Amino acid sequence: MLTIKRLSLALAVTALVAGCSSGVKLDDKPVDGSLSSQGAGANGQGQSGVSGVDLTGSAASKAGPQGVSRIVYFDFDSYSVKADAQPQIEAHAKFIKANPAAKVQLEGHTDERGGREYNLALGQKRAEAVRRSLGLMGVNDSQIEAVSYGKEKPAAEGHSEDAYAQNRRVEINYR
Numbered sequence: 659m660l661t662i663k664r665l666s667l668a669l670a671v672t673a674l675v676a677g678c679s680s681g682v683k684l685d686d687k688p689v690d691g692s693l694s695s696q697g698a699g700a701n702g703q704g705q706s707g708v709s710g711v712d713l714t715g716s717a718a719s720k721a722g723p724q725g726v727s728r729i730v731y732f733d734f735d736s737y738s739v740k741a742d743a744q745p746q747i748e749a750h751a752k753f754i755k756a757n758p759a760a761k762v763q764l765e766g767h768t769d770e771r772g773g774r775e776y777n778l779a780l781g782q783k784r785a786e787a788v789r790r791s792l793g794l795m796g797v798n799d800s801q802i803e804a805v806s807y808g809k810e811k812p813a814a815e816g817h818s819e820d821a822y823a824q825n826r827r828v829e830i831n832y833r
Contacts, residue, residue: 721760721832723753728830729813730788731823734769737783739791747788750830751795758798761833764788766806767813769822774808781806788828 722728726749730739739747754760766781785804793799814824 721757722830723749726750726753730784730828730830732784732826732828734822734826735772735780737780737787739787744791747791748795751792751797754792754797754801755795758801760801762792762802763831763833764802764804765811765829765831766804766808767811767825767827767829768809769825770809770812770817771822772809777808778806781808784826784828788830 727746728750730743730746732738733740750762754762764785766783766785768777768780768784772780782804785806789799789802789804792802809825812821812825813827814821
C-alpha cells in the first residue's frame with residue numbers, strides 16, 4: 659500500500675512539473691554568427707570546408723548614406739518612431755531607393771528589463787516600425803528584412819537609465 663502511494667505521488671509530481679514546463683528554452687545561448695560557434699578550424703574554415711566571410715571591413719558594411727546614423731532609438735516600452743528620427747530614416751530611404759541592389763536588415767533590440775519573449779516581440783515591433791517608415795517613403799519591401807534580437811545583444815552593459823536608453827534601438831545594417 660505504501661509503494662502505491664509513493665508511485666502515485668511520484669506520478670503526480672511528474673505531471674505537475676510537465677504541466678508547468680514551457681516549450682521555450684530560456685537557457686539557449688543566442689546565435690552570434692561567429693565561426694567559433696560553428697566549429698571553425700585553424701584554417702578559418704567551418705566544418706563544411708567553406709571559408710567564413712568577414713564583412714567588418716568590406717564594402718557591404720560601409721554601404722549606406724555617409725554621415726547618417728544607422729541607429730534609431732526608442733523610448734521605454736515603445737515601438738513608436740520618434741519625430742527626431744525622421745530625417746535619419748529619410749536619408750536611408752533615399753539611399754536605398756537610389757540603390758536597387760541594396761539590401762537592409764533592421765535589427766530590433768530592447769533593454770534588459772522584461773521577459774525574453776516580451777523583449778523579442780518588442781524588438782520585432784521596433785524593427786517593423788522602421789520598416790513601415792521606410793516603406794511609406796517608397797522603399798521596396800523586398801529590400802528590407804526586419805529581425806529581433808530582444809535583449810540578447812546589448813550595445814551597453816549596465817543597469818543605468820543611460821545603458822537602457824542605448825539598448826532600446828533598431829540598427830540599420832546594409833548587406
